Amino acid sequence: MKNQSSNMKRIGLGIAALVLLGFPLIASTRYQVHIVNMAGLYILMSLGINLAMGYCGQINLALGAFMAMGAYTAALLNTRMGVPIWINMPLGMILAGITGALIALPMLKVKSHYLALVTIGLAETINIIIVNETWFTEGPLGISGIKMPELFGIPIDGAERFYYLVLICVVVGYLAARQIMNHHTGRAFIAIRDSDVAARAMGINVAKYQIMANAICGVYCGVAGVLYAHMTTYISPDIFEFKTALFVLTMTMIGGMGSLAGSVVGGLALPLTLEYFRAFKSWQLVGFGLAIMLVVLFFPGGVIGIARRLEQVRGLRLPWARKPEKPAQTEASHVP
Amino acid sequence: MFLEIEHLTMRFGGVVAVNDVSMSIQRGEIHGLIGPNGSGKTTIFNVVSGYYKATGGKVSLEGKPVTGLAAHQITALGFARTFQNLRLFTSMTVLDNVRVAMGQHARAGVWGEILNTRAVQREEKHFTDRALELLRLLNIAEYAHERATNLPYGHQRRVEIARALATDPKIVLLDEPAAGLNEVETTQLRETLLKIRDSGITIFLVEHDMKLVMGVCEQITVLDYGKKIAEGPSAQVSRDPVVIEAYLGKEEDL
Numbered sequence: 036m037k038n039q040s041s042n043m044k045r046i047g048l049g050i051a052a053l054v055l056l057g058f059p060l061i062a063s064t065r066y067q068v069h070i071v072n073m074a075g076l077y078i079l080m081s082l083g084i085n086l087a088m089g090y091c092g093q094i095n096l097a098l099g100a101f102m103a104m105g106a107y108t109a110a111l112l113n114t115r116m117g118v119p120i121w122i123n124m125p126l127g128m129i130l131a132g133i134t135g136a137l138i139a140l141p142m143l144k145v146k147s148h149y150l151a152l153v154t155i156g157l158a159e160t161i162n163i164i165i166v167n168e169t170w171f172t173e174g175p176l177g178i179s180g181i182k183m184p185e186l187f188g189i190p191i192d193g194a195e196r197f198y199y200l201v202l203i204c205v206v207v208g209y210l211a212a213r214q215i216m217n218h219h220t221g222r223a224f225i226a227i228r229d230s231d232v233a234a235r236a237m238g239i240n241v242a243k244y245q246i247m248a249n250a251i252c253g254v255y256c257g258v259a260g261v262l263y264a265h266m267t268t269y270i271s272p273d274i275f276e277f278k279t280a281l282f283v284l285t286m287t288m289i290g291g292m293g294s295l296a297g298s299v300v301g302g303l304a305l306p307l308t309l310e311y312f313r314a315f316k317s318w319q320l321v322g323f324g325l326a327i328m329l330v331v332l333f334f335p336g337g338v339i340g341i342a343r344r345l346e347q348v349r350g351l352r353l354p355w356a357r358k359p360e361k362p363a364q365t366e367a368s369h370v371p
Numbered sequence: 372m373f374l375e376i377e378h379l380t381m382r383f384g385g386v387v388a389v390n391d392v393s394m395s396i397q398r399g400e401i402h403g404l405i406g407p408n409g410s411g412k413t414t415i416f417n418v419v420s421g422y423y424k425a426t427g428g429k430v431s432l433e434g435k436p437v438t439g440l441a442a443h444q445i446t447a448l449g450f451a452r453t454f455q456n457l458r459l460f461t462s463m464t465v466l467d468n469v470r471v472a473m474g475q476h477a478r479a480g481v482w483g484e485i486l487n488t489r490a491v492q493r494e495e496k497h498f499t500d501r502a503l504e505l506l507r508l509l510n511i512a513e514y515a516h517e518r519a520t521n522l523p524y525g526h527q528r529r530v531e532i533a534r535a536l537a538t539d540p541k542i543v544l545l546d547e548p549a550a551g552l553n554e555v556e557t558t559q560l561r562e563t564l565l566k567i568r569d570s571g572i573t574i575f576l577v578e579h580d581m582k583l584v585m586g587v588c589e590q591i592t593v594l595d596y597g598k599k600i601a602e603g604p605s606a607q608v609s610r611d612p613v614v615i616e617a618y619l620g621k622e623e624d625l
Contacts, residue, residue: 214487215485218479218491218495219471219473219479222467226460230459235441236422237474238475239471239475240441293462
């Protein structure tokens, strides 16, 4: 029985891997691939906000600003000095991570909805700087002519090839987030969310981990920003406005706050669904607002929350469900 | 002196919750802190563990000043505590509740964790083994993978104690560990307290269950209205007329 289910899981993973690897070949248009690439970037940002907000309980609506740090780092270095993505990526990650850490500083003083306001304010400030300092950022015109990357002389041009770069980043990002959550740092995040008073009493340096959570969130958004700049070859400030943060927040809540799989589900589902409703573009924000309200009211755990509930009720095992760690009973039962 | 509390005062606006209390605790003893409700016991715990900043006076452990440090630094010095109204990490398993308290010994850092290096794996195994050991000490190892808040109340109290011990303390501050426990559980708690003491950890105990307090404490300090009214070996304190008066009231002349 056990073997069977683990075999099923292996087969499932194999099929998933094949679909993921072969997607650009089965996609009927380049545009479809582009949309999925965008979804990949959203998944990265969603993983970031999930670590900071879903696990560590830190509301952060400055995601657009973090992404802008990555994107502008890449765009400016590439267009002015011809620096390739492979160098822009770590630099963008570092700068976006520092921005995340800096934004966390006022967060240590304020909580909940005040915190949300502070992060919106900071994000807007960064946006206004980008719009107004035209000598440096080209302002509202944006920066064009960013080169697509090249690897060992092979150009990674076109959505199909770029897809694999995005895929690698998403897989690495997901695995890294999982490792963080499986170790002390992740446990400290959850402890702080559950009870910061008890966390302090257990020797957890709450401020340090809050800053770390936001810095990591910044890094994830920075990766998305660098990829975005090199993928679209053109960036302008409007992409990094508040609505981006709201979009990512919505997809994370729909997928499931506090679940990494939720980020993947939400990050894929929302952008793809929206493609079908392109005609209603101006109603998008209203839609997000409604979606968040419905999720908060009826499905606090998002899609993954519903899946987990089903799992408990019906004993279903879902492919992404975490295997419980080796039970300790064997030894423990000997103790009187 | 092991733990030294000198002229500790804690004011909340006009209310003096703790008024010029001095006391000391010897290494390796179980020291009780008793007094009627609202006499300032938990406030003393909250000051000692860094949750409140004292209005006056000072606290030191092994001669090192504690007052003014942040709560997590105080824990690093060797203090651990439980809470009167449980404060478990509600969404974590019992095992993780205990493992997370061992974090001050985590040397790996987030990069090591992402790469899951050998050192991190070893550390993680050590955390798990030690946590299970503590859970066995408190007879709750079989619940290691249950969500902590799904456990019965008495077991949740034990998780709190295991979690406090996981910080590797020199002294544990237990805030009413017997509250809500039945007779059998209280007897088990008593054995646990003695086991903890015998392992070399000093215990500072706030408790209303007098039978338990008199049974395990070597020394007792009595508070009333934020002031220390008595101190000494438990047998002596229980006969002290001032203490009896604080608990039962004064006999009035008719």
